[in-house]
Amino acid sequence: MKIPYSWLGEYVDLRETAPQRVAELLTLRTCEVDAVHHVGGGLEGVKIGHVVECGKHPNADKLSVTKVDVGIGETLQIVCGAPNVAAGQRVAVAVPGSKLPNGMEIGERAMRGVTSRGMICSERELGLGDEHDGILVLESEAEVGKPVASLRSFEDWVIEIDNKSVNHRPDLWGVYGFARELACVLGRELCTLPGADLSKAPAGESFPVVVSDDGRCRRYLAGVLAGVQVGAAPAWMRRRLRLCGARAISNIVDVTNYVMFEIGQPTHAFDRAKLRGGRIDVRTARDGETLVTLDGQTRKLLSSDLVIADGEGATGLAGVMGGAMSEVSEATSEIVLESASFDAATVRRTAARLGLRSEASARFEKSLDPEGADAALSRIVAFVEQGLFGSAARLAAPVTMAGKGRGIRRKVIFTWRGVEERLGLTAEEGRSERASWASILSRLGIVLEPAAAQSAEGEITATIPTYRSTKDLTEPIDLVEEIARLRGYENVVPRPLAAPVLPPPSQGARRALVRRVEDRLAALGFRGLESYSFLPDALIEKLGLSSRSFVTVKNSIVVDQSRVRRAVLPSLLGLVERNLALEPDLRLFEVGKGYLPERPRQDPWVGGQPGEPLEVHSVAGVLARSGPQSDHFDGAIFYEAKGFVGSLLDGLDLRAEFVPLDRLVRPDGTFAAKVPAYLHPKRSMIVGVSHKAPRILGYFGELHPEVAERLGLLGISVAGFELDLDAMEVACGEAGARRFTPIPKFPGITVDVALAAPESVRADELEALVRATDAKLCRSIALFDVYRSAELGAGLRSVAFHVELRSDERTLGDADESSFLKALAGRAEQAGFTLRGWSAK
Amino acid sequence: MDIVAIQAELNALEADCLRELEAATDAAQLDAVERKYLGKQGSIKAMLSRLGQLPKEQRAELGKLLNQSSARAEAAAAAARDRVKKGALAAALEDKGFDVTLPGRLPAGVLRPGSLHPLTRVRRELEDLFTSMGYAVLDGPEVELEHYNFDDLNTPPDHPARESQDTFWTTTPGICLRSHTSPVQVRGMRWWRKQGFELPMRAIAPGRVFRNETVDASHEHTFHQLEGIVVGEGISIAHLLHSMKTLLRGVFGRELTVRLRPGFFPFVEPGFELDAQCLHCGGKGCAFCKHSGWVELLPCGLVHPHVIAAGGFDPGKHTGFAFGLGLSRLVCLRHGIDDVRHLLSGDVRVLGSFV
Numbered sequence A: 001m002k003i004p005y006s007w008l009g010e011y012v013d014l015r016e017t018a019p020q021r022v023a024e025l026l027t028l029r030t031c032e033v034d035a036v037h038h039v040g041g042g043l044e045g046v047k048i049g050h051v052v053e054c055g056k057h058p059n060a061d062k063l064s065v066t067k068v069d070v071g072i073g074e075t076l077q078i079v080c081g082a083p084n085v086a087a088g089q090r091v092a093v094a095v096p097g098s099k100l101p102n103g104m105e106i107g108e109r110a111m112r113g114v115t116s117r118g119m120i121c122s123e124r125e126l127g128l129g130d131e132h133d134g135i136l137v138l139e140s141e142a143e144v145g146k147p148v149a150s151l152r153s154f155e156d157w158v159i160e161i162d163n164k165s166v167n168h169r170p171d172l173w174g175v176y177g178f179a180r181e182l183a184c185v186l187g188r189e190l191c192t193l194p195g196a197d198l199s200k201a202p203a204g205e206s207f208p209v210v211v212s213d214d215g216r217c218r219r220y221l222a223g224v225l226a227g228v229q230v231g232a233a234p235a236w237m238r239r240r241l242r243l244c245g246a247r248a249i250s251n252i253v254d255v256t257n258y259v260m261f262e263i264g265q266p267t268h269a270f271d272r273a274k275l276r277g278g279r280i281d282v283r284t285a286r287d288g289e290t291l292v293t294l295d296g297q298t299r300k301l302l303s304s305d306l307v308i309a310d311g312e313g314a315t316g317l318a319g320v321m322g323g324a325m326s327e328v329s330e331a332t333s334e335i336v337l338e339s340a341s342f343d344a345a346t347v348r349r350t351a352a353r354l355g356l357r358s359e360a361s362a363r364f365e366k367s368l369d370p371e372g373a374d375a376a377l378s379r380i381v382a383f384v385e386q387g388l389f390g391s392a393a394r395l396a397a398p399v400t401m402a403g404k405g406r407g408i409r410r411k412v413i414f415t416w417r418g419v420e421e422r423l424g425l426t427a428e429e430g431r432s433e434r435a436s437w438a439s440i441l442s443r444l445g446i447v448l449e450p451a452a453a454q455s456a457e458g459e460i461t462a463t464i465p466t467y468r469s470t471k472d473l474t475e476p477i478d479l480v481e482e483i484a485r486l487r488g489y490e491n492v493v494p495r496p497l498a499a500p501v502l503p504p505p506s507q508g509a510r511r512a513l514v515r516r517v518e519d520r521l522a523a524l525g526f527r528g529l530e531s532y533s534f535l536p537d538a539l540i541e542k543l544g545l546s547s548r549s550f551v552t553v554k555n556s557i558v559v560d561q562s563r564v565r566r567a568v569l570p571s572l573l574g575l576v577e578r579n580l581a582l583e584p585d586l587r588l589f590e591v592g593k594g595y596l597p598e599r600p601r602q603d604p605w606v607g608g609q610p611g612e613p614l615e616v617h618s619v620a621g622v623l624a625r626s627g628p629q630s631d632h633f634d635g636a637i638f639y640e641a642k643g644f645v646g647s648l649l650d651g652l653d654l655r656a657e658f659v660p661l662d663r664l665v666r667p668d669g670t671f672a673a674k675v676p677a678y679l680h681p682k683r684s685m686i687v688g689v690s691h692k693a694p695r696i697l698g699y700f701g702e703l704h705p706e707v708a709e710r711l712g713l714l715g716i717s718v719a720g721f722e723l724d725l726d727a728m729e730v731a732c733g734e735a736g737a738r739r740f741t742p743i744p745k746f747p748g749i750t751v752d753v754a755l756a757a758p759e760s761v762r763a764d765e766l767e768a769l770v771r772a773t774d775a776k777l778c779r780s781i782a783l784f785d786v787y788r789s790a791e792l793g794a795g796l797r798s799v800a801f802h803v804e805l806r807s808d809e810r811t812l813g814d815a816d817e818s819s820f821l822k823a824l825a826g827r828a829e830q831a832g833f834t835l836r837g838w839s840a841k
Numbered sequence B: 001m002d003i004v005a006i007q008a009e010l011n012a013l014e015a016d017c018l019r020e021l022e023a024a025t026d027a028a029q030l031d032a033v034e035r036k037y038l039g040k041q042g043s044i045k046a047m048l049s050r051l052g053q054l055p056k057e058q059r060a061e062l063g064k065l066l067n068q069s070s071a072r073a074e075a076a077a078a079a080a081r082d083r084v085k086k087g088a089l090a091a092a093l094e095d096k097g098f099d100v101t102l103p104g105r106l107p108a109g110v111l112r113p114g115s116l117h118p119l120t121r122v123r124r125e126l127e128d129l130f131t132s133m134g135y136a137v138l139d140g141p142e143v144e145l146e147h148y149n150f151d152d153l154n155t156p157p158d159h160p161a162r163e164s165q166d167t168f169w170t171t172t173p174g175i176c177l178r179s180h181t182s183p184v185q186v187r188g189m190r191w192w193r194k195q196g197f198e199l200p201m202r203a204i205a206p207g208r209v210f211r212n213e214t215v216d217a218s219h220e221h222t223f224h225q226l227e228g229i230v231v232g233e234g235i236s237i238a239h240l241l242h243s244m245k246t247l248l249r250g251v252f253g254r255e256l257t258v259r260l261r262p263g264f265f266p267f268v269e270p271g272f273e274l275d276a277q278c279l280h281c282g283g284k285g286c287a288f289c290k291h292s293g294w295v296e297l298l299p300c301g302l303v304h305p306h307v308i309a310a311g312g313f314d315p316g317k318h319t320g321f322a323f324g325l326g327l328s329r330l331v332c333l334r335h336g337i338d339d340v341r342h343l344l345s346g347d348v349r350v351l352g353s354f355v
């Protein structure tokens, strides 16, 4: 919202208060000021001139040669290229020797052989706006020879208010509201708003108005203005409208806009002749009813809309936009002026649905004071009486006043003690300030009862003025704010918070877990990142997730910000391709959230509807490597992922268990756990732990080759993992603190064994076989070699382990080693394998 | 053999030994010389075996000579050892043109270290700061009920503030992506009461929030905030101001000059914007502060009685304050990141700057 400084100055004395100071005071006491712009400054050398003569240039068709009186005794001959220059006009003349705001220096020069002394200026040349199609024509009564800056509202400062910061203040949607605010802040008098006495209208028949929907239209005034001459509004008024960001259109529209910018109350003018049936009904729209609005669009209406109807149908959308049918035109001579109070929510909904946000609807949806309708109409009639609608225009009959509502004066009950407590003052400190607080409230138009309120210890009744009663000041805390801000927030003395010395309530398990995870992964060479919660549609497609359901945003302004991820790993997979070029050995992780829409939570506090979707909190990682490397054998990345996941869990004091997918088949053939479709079905595993109970934490695996192809990653080693933090937190609780392993009393011996077995037999089966040979003596088994050869035979491989044998009772010797090997050889043979490099002694 | 001949032989051996000791330049040579003359099999020691060849009365004399001779040789050996050691130390310290400017390197087998995201670092720092002041750290859902995002925060349907926050609405009625971390205020209060914790309640809730708006260098559709709330009895604006100053001292490591001015948020009353004197120009005015001398840092205010009630506390008895810290903005400020979109880009060039 743009507030011209000169306009404020008409209602509160600002001669001692510069525009910057006004902006600062508003910022500190009322609302946010975005900027202060100086308009029409630096025009000392630009004078009001009178075009005495205007003729064609002898050598150029598009130029005119003028003689302009600028009050210096002689006329200036000025060559002008504007098409709209004409004799008799008052114009802005930059005299020779002056300088314009854009830096242009004005002198005397020849233009196509004709001497030109000075320049007749356009809006743009004066720094007033963008208009450059013609020269600026000034009001005809402007005094020749005076600086243009002396004209009303020519030089001004525009104070730009952040609209969001006054959303809660319906009284601040016009200049007058800000003047009232400043009067209060500065402790100065507020001048009364000029207005005609509506009761003095000539006798006659009022315009017939029925308010059928009196719930949504509380007050409706209609004034008939006869003898109207449609023309232009005065130049000063047009200048102010331009400062407010509005275009000048006609005297009728401009005056209604001017009053809206001044008071905050929108009004609307109908051409009386076009109101069919000569009456108005303010009613609920009928479903399917249509209306052509002023912008020429045909609008389909719903019963939630409020319309202004004439004898035959809707002719305006209440508070939003007028109808084309009853629009004022140049031929209009009689208008019906509407000044009304419409329901804020209705206006907001209709404007939002039809995409018709206007200056009027923006104001109505703030819950305007119904009394504003009277003030606006009386202000407009005052302008009519000044002849702005033509010299013959007049109020033709008593104003119709329909609707059941007037402005309300709300009562709020509060105590001084309550104010003191919120300000952080003791009763004693407060007592000395009460008189000044009472004066602040009274400057705001708030009446206190009892009359000697400042000495009251008990409840005080505050009666709020109508313009702040609609929604703004309703509770004691609202009065605290008024006192606090006008008392000055710089006067708040900080006081330390007093609280018992207690540790914060324990909620830290998850936070601690997340930190350990992050630190461990960073130590393992992973880069932590935060990615978007949205998954682009193309990525969903490539990952083969199109059939999954996603939390879906319906109003996103960007297509790719519509679907919310179910897990974190997909986001990371989407980042591999473009990062791999920058870092050929890529390791990334993210701790983040995914959402499962098919599993809504039940919220105990919000009844009757499902709660938010189930939130999955997880850690995901991705590792990828491009280019050949020495240890880059097929599947190397899988084992690295397995190694990293194992090390991660080890860092959390969890013993990772890796389960092949085919071991999770239930008797009915279904899987007890699955990995996502974007992972390789044969090169993925479920990650679990079983400290107290078996728990699945998540999965890891190589990227599915088809997905890799679609992601442009074919031939590149990519693997990923995702582990659920909820499950990890439970598992960590079950695992408890890591137990100390006592230092062995007796030394152990290490035996290396190699078993030859068919390829189909997995290493962990062979390991289990070794362990089962003597579970008591076997302390650790570590695989160190896998070997294939012609000598072994096709389809066979040899798997070698370091086996540590140790007893708690004695030192083991050669005899123990050979009996272990003998037993192992027997078991191997039984299973159809061979213990290599061993023969029974 | 007579003693004179043996003695002459001994003298010659000793002289040879001393000369060779003198000539030795390192420990290995010294070892060899010592072995040759003074070891168990060494030639000087070997002379002992010659004692038997002498008459009994001369044995003692020769024994004495032998001892003296080997003592002199051993002393010379010790001196030579000392000389060699000093020489070696001097040599080790000699300037051999060792180039200290060659790059450092990690031994093979050491992993390239990873990194933590700058948001993680700043969030941790703030969590630690607040827990040290007795605040709990809470979490709330990012896909949130409209009810918590608006209704419970004194923003009923048709409230203009719903309009001004460009909320992402999901296809499920009543569910949106949270537009601020403030829903955790009400969720947190209910949790606190249910757990029966003591007042004043002190909690923060860091997390990501979403706005359906056009992105540019300073606006993202997804960014991070840190909500804070304190609820108890007799909490005032004076407490809020003190707590905010303490918080900023913790974050910036120094006392900032601040000011409170009116700010409007439906869920606080009164609501404030807390500005700090510009961190770049100290208040003189620069491009960073748009020549105002002030930077908007913390929206805050006293918790609205309706929100206190929604949280299950008694608005007649309990009051509190709440604040919101722009985590993403703080991260950019702290690390000199010129484009907020870098934060969630997942670009390793950004992540790599924070090893």
Ligand SMILES: [Zn+2]
Pocket (backbone or CB within 6 Å): B278, B279, B280, B281, B282, B283, B284, B285, B286, B287, B288, B289, B290, B291, B293, B294
């Ligand atoms: Zn600055």
